[in-house]
Amino acid sequence: MSNDKQLSACEFRELEEDELIHVDCLEHVYPDGTSSLHNVCFSLFKGEIVVICGANGAGKSTLVEHLNGLVKPKVGRLVVLGQEVTQKTGVITEVGLVFQDSDSQVFAPTVLDDVMFGPLNKGFTADAARLAAICALERIGAAHLTNRIPYYLSRGEKRLVAIAGVLAMNPEVIVADEPTSDLDPFHSRQIESVLFELKTDFRISIVIATHDMDLAARIADRIYVIAEGQVIATGTPRDIFYNKSVLARANLNEPTAVRLYKRLCQGGSASDFKPVKEHDLVKLLEGVIGKAEP
Amino acid sequence: MSSDISSLEDFMRVALIIVACVNAYRGCLGGLMTNIGFEKHLPDLGLITHYSEFGKSPVHEISPWTKIILLPVVVFNITVIIDLRLLLMILFAVVCLYWASELPIVLLLYWWTLPVFFVASITFLLIWSVPGSDLVSYGPIHLTLEGVALFVTLIVKTLIGVTYSLVLLMTTKYNYLTHIISKILPYPLSQIALLTYRFLFLTLEGLKSMVIAMKSRGGLKLSGIRKHGKFYGSVFALAFIRSFDKADHVAKAMQSRGYQGKLASSYYVPRPSAGGYAFIFVAVLLSIFSYSFGRYF
Numbered sequence: 001m002s003n004d005k006q007l008s009a010c011e012f013r014e015l016e017e018d019e020l021i022h023v024d025c026l027e028h029v030y031p032d033g034t035s036s037l038h039n040v041c042f043s044l045f046k047g048e049i050v051v052i053c054g055a056n057g058a059g060k061s062t063l064v065e066h067l068n069g070l071v072k073p074k075v076g077r078l079v080v081l082g083q084e085v086t087q088k089t090g091v092i093t094e095v096g097l098v099f100q101d102s103d104s105q106v107f108a109p110t111v112l113d114d115v116m117f118g119p120l121n122k123g124f125t126a127d128a129a130r131l132a133a134i135c136a137l138e139r140i141g142a143a144h145l146t147n148r149i150p151y152y153l154s155r156g157e158k159r160l161v162a163i164a165g166v167l168a169m170n171p172e173v174i175v176a177d178e179p180t181s182d183l184d185p186f187h188s189r190q191i192e193s194v195l196f197e198l199k200t201d202f203r204i205s206i207v208i209a210t211h212d213m214d215l216a217a218r219i220a221d222r223i224y225v226i227a228e229g230q231v232i233a234t235g236t237p238r239d240i241f242y243n244k245s246v247l248a249r250a251n252l253n254e255p256t257a258v259r260l261y262k263r264l265c266q267g268g269s270a271s272d273f274k275p276v277k278e279h280d281l282v283k284l285l286e287g288v289i290g291k292a293e294p
Numbered sequence: 295m296s297s298d299i300s301s302l303e304d305f306m307r308v309a310l311i312i313v314a315c316v317n318a319y320r321g322c323l324g325g326l327m328t329n330i331g332f333e334k335h336l337p338d339l340g341l342i343t344h345y346s347e348f349g350k351s352p353v354h355e356i357s358p359w360t361k362i363i364l365l366p367v368v369v370f371n372i373t374v375i376i377d378l379r380l381l382l383m384i385l386f387a388v389v390c391l392y393w394a395s396e397l398p399i400v401l402l403l404y405w406w407t408l409p410v411f412f413v414a415s416i417t418f419l420l421i422w423s424v425p426g427s428d429l430v431s432y433g434p435i436h437l438t439l440e441g442v443a444l445f446v447t448l449i450v451k452t453l454i455g456v457t458y459s460l461v462l463l464m465t466t467k468y469n470y471l472t473h474i475i476s477k478i479l480p481y482p483l484s485q486i487a488l489l490t491y492r493f494l495f496l497t498l499e500g501l502k503s504m505v506i507a508m509k510s511r512g513g514l515k516l517s518g519i520r521k522h523g524k525f526y527g528s529v530f531a532l533a534f535i536r537s538f539d540k541a542d543h544v545a546k547a548m549q550s551r552g553y554q555g556k557l558a559s560s561y562y563v564p565r566p567s568a569g570g571y572a573f574i575f576v577a578v579l580l581s582i583f584s585y586s587f588g589r590y591f
Binding site for chain 1: 339340343344346347348467468469492495496499540543544546547548549550551552553554561562
């Protein structure tokens, strides 16, 4: 696990093989002079799910908006799919961005039109764009929404449509900003499984910015913890979620499974296996109960 | 003395008319908006989109080009024709078109309220100075038959414009409009028009939720024209300011999906049929005829 010591002297790193997004020493300052990102280094490799964890105002959304070149780096280096992003580079549409506010993202008169918007901008013909849109909606199990009007959709449905909108553009990477915030548990799980299936079934790399630690624990291959515009830790979910000081510094809670495990271990001997997901904890408890049974 | 009494009577009449008008405004508009809900008077965006995208009436089948070409014809008519009987006939024809489009007539009456309110609030001040045969007069204030006719004429013109615009918007798919506007307006005007049109929906949606939020906190229980005016003024101002923020988000979302300043449109928009051309021709002829001879009616 790396920590904040590396950030005091930020250096550009070598681009690694299979690295889809490479960020070095990224700085971002708001027009009023407030620094929102400072010396941020970030990597995304093919086929992985990376979760950026941080409290509100930590700089997650600003970082996310850099990842497809929507916001250009003024200081630092950003390489996306082998292409260095400069002030003159356009938005890289192979990296699809799903915004937190789906109301602003889904703006066309019908769901089909909205999902077709991206492919049409990429130069698809109307028929090809329609096909791409229908395929994208089917892929995420939202084909029933095709002819619906966005105004009448629920938040969860809008979020699905927003994901379909970027999926129709055949992205290599999908970046989702707070994908499950303000959703009910059902739609939250639905979005989570859609993102997971995109990784497993279609080998699309995913970046998720969230402060939902349970989601991060369930879905992440690697985690970046961000606080006050700086990456304060990176590592596997197990590395991060059993590091109390990192979570405290970032004003984040432990995932439910970790919290329960720690409570269960109080006063008793801890297992070598440290569960991160609820599923892991259940397995562990089943083992313990199995041993205890006569 | 008797002339004084008759002047006083005239004054009372004028005062009563003004009070009646104000009460009518309060009762019909203020009261209606308060009791039924302001949001019903704003066009329902989802419904407009629903009808435009999924409507199956004969008017939906008419070529979008025909409906668009008829728009300037309608605008010409409401600009130049001053004969009230002709205007009422046009209004009747446009309402019939609305009805033939299988659009909700009851909602049309709600949606008429705001434009009527807007026009009435301006023309109400004008009608007192129109020369003609007096109905009521007091000193320099005269309410003439011509003044009343002007009031009604302007209202009817507004209703024609609003109703035809609704017919156009509710029977034409957005993508067809996009295509046609991008053909007839030069860049970047076409893009501005298209984005304004689309963004209007988002702004109105925000406005609607703001009104509902204020209503839930008792904002609409205020009484009196001034308080109502202040309330709606602040709501519109807030919606305007918020729309900047919203525009920023929408622009980012569009850019991230490859938008580079030009809305892509590759739709085929059906050309007018022979009947469509004939209809346009007849409408243009009738407009010229009405303009030329209408003034002698």
